[in-house]
Amino acid sequence: MVAALRRFVLAGILAAAPCLTASADDAERKTAEGLARAALSDDWSYKFLESLTSEIGPRLAGTAAEARAAEWAVGRLKAAGMEVHTESFPMTAWERGVETAAIVKPAPQRLVLTALGGSVATPPNGVEAEAVVFRTYADLLAAPPGSLTGKVAVVTERMVRTEDGTGYGMANPIRRAGASEAAKRGAVAYLHRSLGTDTHRLAHAGALNYAEGVARIPAAALANPDADQLERLAALGPVTVHVTLTPTERKDARSVTVVGEIKGREKPDDVVLIGAHLDSWDLGTGAIDDGAGVAIVAGVGRLIAALPQHPKRTVRIVLFGAEEMDYSGPAYEKAHAPEAAHIMMVGETDFGARRVYEMRLPAGAADNVFGRTIASLLPPLGVLLLPEPARRGGSDIQELALEGVPVVSLSQHGMDYFDIHHTADDTFDKVDAAELAQNVSVWTALTYLAAETDVDFRALANAASKP
Amino acid sequence: MVAALRRFVLAGILAAAPCLTASADDAERKTAEGLARAALSDDWSYKFLESLTSEIGPRLAGTAAEARAAEWAVGRLKAAGMEVHTESFPMTAWERGVETAAIVKPAPQRLVLTALGGSVATPPNGVEAEAVVFRTYADLLAAPPGSLTGKVAVVTERMVRTEDGTGYGMANPIRRAGASEAAKRGAVAYLHRSLGTDTHRLAHAGALNYAEGVARIPAAALANPDADQLERLAALGPVTVHVTLTPTERKDARSVTVVGEIKGREKPDDVVLIGAHLDSWDLGTGAIDDGAGVAIVAGVGRLIAALPQHPKRTVRIVLFGAEEMDYSGPAYEKAHAPEAAHIMMVGETDFGARRVYEMRLPAGAADNVFGRTIASLLPPLGVLLLPEPARRGGSDIQELALEGVPVVSLSQHGMDYFDIHHTADDTFDKVDAAELAQNVSVWTALTYLAAETDVDFRALANAASKP
Numbered sequence: 036m037v038a039a040l041r042r043f044v045l046a047g048i049l050a051a052a053p054c055l056t057a058s059a060d061d062a063e064r065k066t067a068e069g070l071a072r073a074a075l076s077d078d079w080s081y082k083f084l085e086s087l088t089s090e091i092g093p094r095l096a097g098t099a100a101e102a103r104a105a106e107w108a109v110g111r112l113k114a115a116g117m118e119v120h121t122e123s124f125p126m127t128a129w130e131r132g133v134e135t136a137a138i139v140k141p142a143p144q145r146l147v148l149t150a151l152g153g154s155v156a157t158p159p160n161g162v163e164a165e166a167v168v169f170r171t172y173a174d175l176l177a178a179p180p181g182s183l184t185g186k187v188a189v190v191t192e193r194m195v196r197t198e199d200g201t202g203y204g205m206a207n208p209i210r211r212a213g214a215s216e217a218a219k220r221g222a223v224a225y226l227h228r229s230l231g232t233d234t235h236r237l238a239h240a241g242a243l244n245y246a247e248g249v250a251r252i253p254a255a256a257l258a259n260p261d262a263d264q265l266e267r268l269a270a271l272g273p274v275t276v277h278v279t280l281t282p283t284e285r286k287d288a289r290s291v292t293v294v295g296e297i298k299g300r301e302k303p304d305d306v307v308l309i310g311a312h313l314d315s316w317d318l319g320t321g322a323i324d325d326g327a328g329v330a331i332v333a334g335v336g337r338l339i340a341a342l343p344q345h346p347k348r349t350v351r352i353v354l355f356g357a358e359e360m361d362y363s364g365p366a367y368e369k370a371h372a373p374e375a376a377h378i379m380m381v382g383e384t385d386f387g388a389r390r391v392y393e394m395r396l397p398a399g400a401a402d403n404v405f406g407r408t409i410a411s412l413l414p415p416l417g418v419l420l421l422p423e424p425a426r427r428g429g430s431d432i433q434e435l436a437l438e439g440v441p442v443v444s445l446s447q448h449g450m451d452y453f454d455i456h457h458t459a460d461d462t463f464d465k466v467d468a469a470e471l472a473q474n475v476s477v478w479t480a481l482t483y484l485a486a487e488t489d490v491d492f493r494a495l496a497n498a499a500s501k502p
Numbered sequence: 503m504v505a506a507l508r509r510f511v512l513a514g515i516l517a518a519a520p521c522l523t524a525s526a527d528d529a530e531r532k533t534a535e536g537l538a539r540a541a542l543s544d545d546w547s548y549k550f551l552e553s554l555t556s557e558i559g560p561r562l563a564g565t566a567a568e569a570r571a572a573e574w575a576v577g578r579l580k581a582a583g584m585e586v587h588t589e590s591f592p593m594t595a596w597e598r599g600v601e602t603a604a605i606v607k608p609a610p611q612r613l614v615l616t617a618l619g620g621s622v623a624t625p626p627n628g629v630e631a632e633a634v635v636f637r638t639y640a641d642l643l644a645a646p647p648g649s650l651t652g653k654v655a656v657v658t659e660r661m662v663r664t665e666d667g668t669g670y671g672m673a674n675p676i677r678r679a680g681a682s683e684a685a686k687r688g689a690v691a692y693l694h695r696s697l698g699t700d701t702h703r704l705a706h707a708g709a710l711n712y713a714e715g716v717a718r719i720p721a722a723a724l725a726n727p728d729a730d731q732l733e734r735l736a737a738l739g740p741v742t743v744h745v746t747l748t749p750t751e752r753k754d755a756r757s758v759t760v761v762g763e764i765k766g767r768e769k770p771d772d773v774v775l776i777g778a779h780l781d782s783w784d785l786g787t788g789a790i791d792d793g794a795g796v797a798i799v800a801g802v803g804r805l806i807a808a809l810p811q812h813p814k815r816t817v818r819i820v821l822f823g824a825e826e827m828d829y830s831g832p833a834y835e836k837a838h839a840p841e842a843a844h845i846m847m848v849g850e851t852d853f854g855a856r857r858v859y860e861m862r863l864p865a866g867a868a869d870n871v872f873g874r875t876i877a878s879l880l881p882p883l884g885v886l887l888l889p890e891p892a893r894r895g896g897s898d899i900q901e902l903a904l905e906g907v908p909v910v911s912l913s914q915h916g917m918d919y920f921d922i923h924h925t926a927d928d929t930f931d932k933v934d935a936a937e938l939a940q941n942v943s944v945w946t947a948l949t950y951l952a953a954e955t956d957v958d959f960r961a962l963a964n965a966a967s968k969p
Binding site: 100459 | 556557610614704727735786
């Protein structure tokens with residue numbers, strides 16, 4: 036398969052290189068162009084994702100399912116021509132139990148919700164109490180201490196749909212901090228409208244953070260129509276709800292990061308790192324979050340590994356573990372801080388499987404020969420190279436970014452990402468093969484060029500930051 | 503509210519009737535036009551539906567929830583100016599219990615499904631067996647006797663999306679008859695891909711019919727992505743599934759039909775009947791199926807009741823019970839066969855809340871003065887009057903149609919109806935207020951004219967049926 040692929044890539048490269056007197060830079064450009072073209076008509080990543088989401092399925096951090104996924108990924112990356120190893124780290128695993136809820140008064144009816152990751156359990160028979168509905172999170176924060184004693188606090192503020200996920204980011208405190216804010220005011224449980232833009236009876240999972248020194252109360256996200264229902268009924272009179280959540284925690288769990296490398300032919304210690312996270316929430320099968328990202332970066336590694344010669348720098352494909360439980364970035368940075376100065380560029384793909392439409396390079400790189408080369412390849416791929424630099428990475432790489440590693444970021448269309456993200460609906464059928472292939476194409480051209488170039492992105496960024 | 507409404511309708515009528523020397527037919531036409539216009543800008547039905555789906559919620563046939571809905575509806579129809587009574591009939595009620603399923607091998611993962619209405623239960627701990635996946639229902643029917651002994655039969659044929667629901671009708675045997683066909687071949691349980699056009703992790707409920715003399719095996723519908731997953735895994739090797747369903751049956755239950763009437767001022771025994779069903783499946787809150795229909799016909803009754811004088815014939819608004827469990831039409835026909843000859847026209851609305859775009863009248867009526875009058879009102883409402891007659895009613899009225907009652911039918915846009923129908927997603931937020939109001943508008947004009955006219959639709963139909 037790799038041999039057949041090599042012929043395919045070479046054919047693409049040769050077809051794109053009619054001029055035999057081209058310069059070295061021209062050769063790089065032609066190779067990148069050939070890679071990008073090969074990726075566009077290649078369904079390897081799509082099939083990879085199909086297999087991951089079908090044969091492994093959900094892969095919650097720290098569970099046997101995540102370990103199975105890692106074992107599976109090791110085999111796949113090896114078969115794709117990479118040198119593969121794993122890196123394990125300790126974590127506290129959390130697993131969902133029973134999660135049922137209902138409106139008890141005024142009219143009995145079921146509520147759809149899902150426990151927040153890290154939530155404590157209710158008593159086995161649940162809690163039953165009056166619901167106090169806040170239409171905005173600010174309303175909850177404005178409630179005086181003691182005002183929610185014995186109540187179930189419910190925040191029904193809706194996240195805003197945006198192309199780039201800004202609405203999710205801004206709504207995040209509702210999920211992350213709401214339980215402790217409700218507990219400070221005496222609540223016995225906390226419910227919030229799912230951070231999601233759909234109108235389906237599917238709740239959106241996600242982790243919370245309990246504040247130090249505050250009672251830990253059970254917390255869950257309501258499906259959007261169920262939050263609507265509580266809003267309507269609360270406007271008519273008192274509403275009593277019953278909530279049962281029985282999640283469990285295991286403090287001695289471990290997660291694992293899977294790493295595939297194509298060693299640099301000239302500077303093997305200099306690394307271009309691209310990654311995605313292998314763990315997923317448990318409700319769906321983690322197709323768009325982040326099976327797609329894993330399939331994309333694995334596809335990049337396979338295409339680059341199949342080149343006639345490795346790029347000058349090492350290409351490192353990192354499949355992070357336990358991102359959804361907030362461990363991946365810190366664990367990787369802790370283990371790799373000593374080599375951070377040798378990580379020449381880092382990028383992450385964790386925003387679904389829709390097309391890439393914008394690229395941001397490290398500061399100073401867009402104006403450079405590197406930026407001009409990549410810019411020349413992007414029009415047929417439908418991607419804009421923005422002059423503004425990438426400012427920060429996602430959760431897998433933000434600690435590396437803080438260490439000064441230059442960051443590249445690609446923007447994908449995300450208007451419907453939060454319709455599916457963290458729900459049972461995150462399944463393989465939601466992914467479009469051609470859109471996924473476009474991602475592989477863009478990432479492959481970029482990663483190859485970053486690994487082949489002699490440009491020092493860190494030096495460029497330092498120069499750019501001087502007044 | 504009714505007094506205020508009367509002024510509003512009158513204002514519309516007067517505004518539309520500049521010519522004081524108009525004929526009687528002109529007066530009917532102007533009244534119908536005024537009613538249609540009033541309905542378009544009226545949110546009474548929308549608020550009615552909001553209240554039904556919020557304050558009552560789901561209302562499964564033969565349960566306390568359906569009885570609560572009936573009591574609620576009696577009050578609402580009375581307040582809307584109708585004479586109201588109820589008609590009760592016996593039925594076997596069926597209620598959902600636990601319903602969980604999982605792929606056990608090759609990789610443990612949850613399956614989303616829902617028991618079919620009328621299904622027997624599995625043992626309390628469920629059944630575990632190899633799944634035999636048939637990609638078409640015909641493949642199941644072609645399987646020889648004994649070939650499924652001890653297996654779980656799974657049919658993954660997908661219903662076809664169409665505007666008019668033809669795809670649902672043609673796929674119906676998969677749900678209705680599949681369990682008995684699987685049992686004839688030895689299966690211990692039957693699963694099928696939901697009769698639904700969405701791609702969500704929500705299963706579509708619906709009733710089955712067990713064949714006489716065949717073992718009754720538990721049966722359930724899989725969410726579409728879960729059917730996909732079983733297809734993919736079965737193509738790779740053996741798949742074991744575990745299914746637990748614990749529904750229960752109660753043979754001495756009763757359902758109730760709620761009837762609101764506006765007695766005819768000249769021919770009170772002649773009836774124009776329009777209906778919808780008040781019961782719903784239990785997973786959602788029955789907003790599009792068929793809360794919308796109930797809200798539409800209730801809105802029609804309210805507008806006609808508020809006229810300065812009642813139409814010549816009686817307008818009867820029927821909110822049927824237990825349609826989803828197949829009782830409504832037969833029960834009504836059984837109770838009303840003696841008066842069938844006096845039911846001048848019957849219509850039903852049970853296809854969601856999207857706009858009406860086509861109307862079919864009883865045979866012969868489109869060419870008649872009645873048809874010409876209604877045709878003159880339809881262009882601003884965006885509805886085509888088709889020359890072909892309505893041929894049959896829906897499940898609430900098909901028995902009356904077989905008795906020879908002339909049928910009218912309105913077609914609503916239905917391309918997305920089966921994305922939501924019979925799922926937990928059937929909630930109020932899916933309904934558009936303006937589209938619902940357009941339905942009320944069209945039905946009100948039609949119902950009023952049919953009740954005011956002297957045209958005998960049965961005689962027209964008889965004449966039209968002669969060679």
